[in-house]
Amino acid sequence: MNLLIIVAGLLAIAGASQISDRLRVAPALLLLTMGIAVGFLPAVPAIVIEPEVILEGLLPALLYATAVAIPAINFRREFTPVAILAVLLVAVSSAVIGGVLTLVLPSLSVAWAVAMGAVLSPTDAVAISIARRLGVTQRVITVLEGEGLLNDATALVVLSSAISAAVAGRTSAGEVLGSFVLAVVVAVAVGWIVGELTLHLRARVTDASVDTVISFAVPFLAAIPAEHMGGSGLVAAVVAGLVTGHRSPRLLPPDHRIAGNETWHTVELVLEGFIFLVMGLQLFGVVEDVRAEGPPIATAVWLAVLAGVLSVAVRAAIVAPMLLWLRRRGARRAERWDGMSEPRQEFEERCQAIARGEIPKDMLVPWDSSRRGVRRRLKGLAKRLAKGRRGTGHAHARAHAAQAIDRIRRVDADMAYYQQAPLGAREGTIIVWAGMRGAVTLAAAQTLPADAPNRPFLLLIAILVAAGSLVVQGLTLPWVVRAVRPTMEGPADEAERRELMGLLISAAKGVIPENDDDHILTDDARRRIVLAAQGASALVAHAAREEAFEGGEDAGWAARRAEQARARALALDMVRAQRQALLDAGELGLYSAGLIEYALTRLDYEEITLVYREAVHEDPPARVVPAPSGGHTVPSAAP
Missing domain, CATH: 1.20.1530.20 (Na+/H+ antiporter like fold)
Structure with missing residues (x-):
């Protein structure tokens, strides 16, 4: 019962x-x-x-x-x-x-x-x-x-x-x-x-x-x-x-x-x-x-x-x-933050110089004594930067500078979030x-x-x-x-989408030189990979990389499979680099949570597909048959 x-x-x-x-x-x-x-x-x-x-x-x-x-x-x-x-x-x-x-x-x-x-x-x-x-x-x-x-x-x-x-x-x-x-x-x-x-x-x-x-x-x-x-x-x-x-x-x-x-x-x-x-x-x-x-x-x-x-x-x-x-x-916080635009910009420029290894002698910002609140936040960051310079050296100061830049960007994103x-x-x-x-x-x-x-x-x-x-x-x-008639959730802003796409492209570009020391990729193949990354689709990038290798029966299956394995490894590295960039941007609040979640879900499915393809390619090699229209050869199921 x-x-x-x-x-x-x-x-x-x-x-x-x-x-x-x-x-x-x-x-x-x-x-x-x-x-x-x-x-x-x-x-x-x-x-x-x-x-x-x-x-x-x-x-x-x-x-x-x-x-x-x-x-x-x-x-x-x-x-x-x-x-x-x-x-x-x-x-x-x-x-x-x-x-x-x-x-x-x-x-x-x-x-x-x-x-x-x-x-x-x-x-x-x-x-x-x-x-x-x-x-x-x-x-x-x-x-x-x-x-x-x-x-x-x-x-x-x-x-x-x-x-x-x-x-x-x-x-x-x-x-x-x-x-x-x-x-x-x-x-x-x-x-x-x-x-x-x-x-x-x-x-x-x-x-x-x-x-x-x-x-x-x-x-x-x-x-x-x-x-x-x-x-x-x-x-x-x-x-x-x-x-x-x-x-x-x-x-x-x-x-x-x-x-x-x-x-x-x-x-x-x-x-x-x-x-x-x-x-x-x-x-x-x-x-x-x-x-x-x-x-x-x-x-x-x-x-x-x-x-x-x-x-x-x-x-x-x-x-x-x-x-x-x-x-x-x-409104009061936004007014104070906007009022700090000039010293904040100067402070951020100094932090960027520190993060690049250019340590200036004076790390503090000329503060206006009439301002409070946000000024104290940035002043505390400046003190930590100075402490890092006097303490463990440039590496410590550079780490603090990067954190200061992230904090400024996070507050900027929060202000925009509340105003939008x-x-x-x-x-x-x-x-x-x-x-x-x-x-x-x-x-x-x-x-x-x-x-x-x-x-x-x-x-x-x-x-x-x-x-x-x-x-x-x-x-x-x-x-x-x-x-x-309250404010309704609309589609993602097109400008925000383009900005996020630029982040994904940069993350994908940063992977290619590290994995292409022997210059196997042609200029055309590299361009196609970057275009594929523009759509946040490392799977397409993987396909573009595989098509860049024109092989035949004379090329040898061992060499071809090695090249394909390297193509899949490159595609996986691209996905993981893009995910890392998205997570860092999400923690700073640079993009809407819905857009970040959508992009992360796409990358997750692509990585699963790539890993599955890698597991499938570990099986015995398929034989090559001529493509119906000539040109590239395509793999066929082994008998």
Whole structure:
């Protein structure tokens, strides 16, 4: 029977995902509705899922999968609004909702009311898929993703502190703050260590399937120790995912990454669908408990509506001043940075001279004493350069100079990023309306102890708030986007594409001289390789290199195969040089994350193809047959 239920659930998840685009409804909403309909069938018994199954078994893996996919550079740039929404908003929402519940339900103590407020505060990631499908700008998507990744820890810390206060006595605000800081610090440390260690372990694995199996354990390797050490297991899983997503292109082979990404996408689809399907199935059992114990279900409904309205109102009250402050702060920083253009240019020129080995006597920039902020940053870099010159010599100073140039370029890219897609009132409206409740709310509500007053009643409120926000906000979010007209994500800028293409061409050109000392390549073949690199297609470059070798039966198969092997080696070196250049540019934020990801994916597939061709060419040589139109000979399958 359980096996049939699992199979039916998998088919339901697949079906909802397949028809969601046709119906223009998020798969989560379809699964929630399906679960409610099935749960109220007379033949289906009440279903109860232990909260640990979701909190400890599903959410770490689900958050890890989301964290791996989020661009690290975007997360760094949007960390301030993410921290405000994930920490301040959750704390304020818990206090406000708890205070209102205390007023309308005098029988509910302040501690239990705040605990209920913490249950209703964290948002769900389902809004991200809806917003992304609508074409909302990447800045809004990143803010929503980051908030969904981190606000669970804040809500669970506030919830546990409120429950402790209700059961054991009073808990001070200082204790709650201390618990939160401890949970985050421990989680960040454990998640970072686990992410780095597992990446270096996976880099030594030769089988892509084995690597994927190891990746399944990573979120739990981070979450379980963090929980035992007093930290947040969910935040630890998120940090491990961020480290993995940022570092894996440099450490893991492309076939491992592609296989892992596809598998994790499937896992994410199944886990998210299972959570919302179970949410709907559980509603019947909760309703029966409330009917037996009271208060009336109608009271739970209007309290859920009140809590939902409060959550949106508090969110708007936090998001509006946050965006105003972020815009003013960004304008002040941009003004200061632009005001430093002349000394910054002089400083960068000096750094470039140092990086070339031309060490000037005076490494400092003539500073204007009226300027602050950015001036101090560059002055600190200048001091480190001077220290490198006085200390370990030119090599140390040149390394510091290169770092200084990279930092200047990174700040320039950040300023351009904020100016190109500002977060205004229109984008703020989408951020407010996309704050839906979901899986974490349900799981957190089930962690309420059995002796909590009116526990089924509180659980019903949580389910109604989550379901109501998903239905109301989820179905109306497309209409809101059309009404407010926020900045939408358009195609990649053509100038940015050309600039990125120039980077790839330079990286490809830099490989050719190192591998062509004996000048086997003709000028025409070299030109064709560079043109192939212009399309970021090392596979075409490989074909051009092979066509440059005109051989026949007299040339000898050994020499020809050696030349072809060198052609494949050159093509692989080109791919790897281009990937290194792309990763360096991505860390500096010189190009959009979407364009970088697209180019890296192309290079990954090309390297896999080249490696496969190399493995195929290790087989016995094929015989040569004349080409139908004359000219070059082509290999044929050996008999």
